[in-house]
Amino acid sequence: MAKPVILTGLRANNDLHIGNYLGGLLPIIDMATQKADDYQINLFVPDLHSFTTPIDHGTLQTGILQNLRVFVAAGLPLDHPDVHIYRQSYVPAHSELTWILDCFTGMGEMGRMTQFKDKSGKLSEDRISVGLFNYPVLMAADILLYGASYVPVGEDQSQHLEFTRDIAERLNSRFGDLFVVPKAVKEQHAFFGKDQGLRIKDLADPTKKMSKSDETGKGVIFMTDSPEAVRKKIMSATTDSLAKVAYDKDKQPGVTNLLDLLALFGKQDLAAVKKEYEGQEQYGPLKTAVADAIVEYLTKFQTALSKVSDEAILNKLKTSEEQMNQQANATLLKVQRAIGLRE
Numbered sequence: 001m002a003k004p005v006i007l008t009g010l011r012a013n014n015d016l017h018i019g020n021y022l023g024g025l026l027p028i029i030d031m032a033t034q035k036a037d038d039y040q041i042n043l044f045v046p047d048l049h050s051f052t053t054p055i056d057h058g059t060l061q062t063g064i065l066q067n068l069r070v071f072v073a074a075g076l077p078l079d080h081p082d083v084h085i086y087r088q089s090y091v092p093a094h095s096e097l098t099w100i101l102d103c104f105t106g107m108g109e110m111g112r113m114t115q116f117k118d119k120s121g122k123l124s125e126d127r128i129s130v131g132l133f134n135y136p137v138l139m140a141a142d143i144l145l146y147g148a149s150y151v152p153v154g155e156d157q158s159q160h161l162e163f164t165r166d167i168a169e170r171l172n173s174r175f176g177d178l179f180v181v182p183k184a185v186k187e188q189h190a191f192f193g194k195d196q197g198l199r200i201k202d203l204a205d206p207t208k209k210m211s212k213s214d215e216t217g218k219g220v221i222f223m224t225d226s227p228e229a230v231r232k233k234i235m236s237a238t239t240d241s242l243a244k245v246a247y248d249k250d251k252q253p254g255v256t257n258l259l260d261l262l263a264l265f266g267k268q269d270l271a272a273v274k275k276e277y278e279g280q281e282q283y284g285p286l287k288t289a290v291a292d293a294i295v296e297y298l299t300k301f302q303t304a305l306s307k308v309s310d311e312a313i314l315n316k317l318k319t320s321e322e323q324m325n326q327q328a329n330a331t332l333l334k335v336q337r338a339i340g341l342r343e
Contacts, residue, residue, distance in 0.1 A: 003040045004149045005040045005041075006031065006041050006042065006152075007143055008028060008044075008152050009044055009045070009049070009088075010028070010044065010085070011045075011046075015212060015222050017221055018200060018222075019200040019209060019210035021074070021223055022200065029071065029074055029075050031152070031192070032077060033075065036077065036082050037082075039082070039150070040082050040084070040146075042146055042148065043076075043084065044086050045068070045085070045087045045088060047064060047088050047089045049135065049139070052129055052131040054127065065310065068085065068313050068317075069310070072308045072312070072313060073301060073304040078313070084320035084324060085316055085320050087317065090317075091321065092325075093325070094145065097141040097145055098141045100336075101140055101171075102137055104170060111133075113136055113159055115160070139157075140163060140167050143164050144182075146324070146328065150182070150183060150188060150191055150192070153185065153188060158185045161182065164182055168180075169181055171338075175339065178331075201260075202220065203218065203233055204218045204219030206257045219233070220233075223305075224305075230294050234291040235291060237258060237287060239255050240254060240255065243281050244279065245280045258283075258290050259274060259286070262290045265290070266293040277289075
């Protein structure tokens, strides 16, 4: 690998909403577009990770292709030779290296993982999978197989990245120079920028971020929502009884969220939006403007989505997966030889 590697996962399942799109997807595309000339960009679909918690397995493949379509519609440069998209399970070395790393990982290390505690706390004991417990080890294999130095991580993944560094250094110390150790979290933030992604608030409950876990769906705008659905959700968005538009995240989180959305989707400076709407005594005009801006944006996006070529995506997957298997297998063989599994 002549170039340093940047690696990040693309969502394998779940419908994308505008929070995912603006906060997670567009930054990935910007990074790939801006850095592909100087770095190898590995964008993998974490299909093995996708069912560490219960999902509908019958829709997994459909969801993978649909989410890849969304990335392409949003501008992912498929034609760049150093931008690679591949499915995790199509590179068997991910699973094999995970088992090897498992055998050098302590139960206590995994038990201390905050994300495991958070996610398992929401499940009954018989639904907490070993895969959920083991998730950080597979994530370490995802990174170490390709010698990735840079991995954009949010706060919820920082602990996993530190474990990846620890297990790499542990095996390097015992068996020699096996792995490139990824940069520390502080260096990752310096490279990518610490504020990695926006946190758009739920329209129905603006005190929490927009999330698909909202079972009603009333507070979440999906990238495939119809104009009618978007308008209904925006016009029903929770505001307050103060009857005065103000940008105040503590006292008026709903109104503040609407102002943020108008700036983002109307492609305006937030200061200009605040100047136009702050002080108004009715929320209706602001909601209408937000709805108009989001409908216009999503209409253009959905038109682009309808023109995406599945053949182009599948061809890119095939090419990338061949290349990634070669790279991953070379790392795996090096490890297998070091620990005595190969001559």
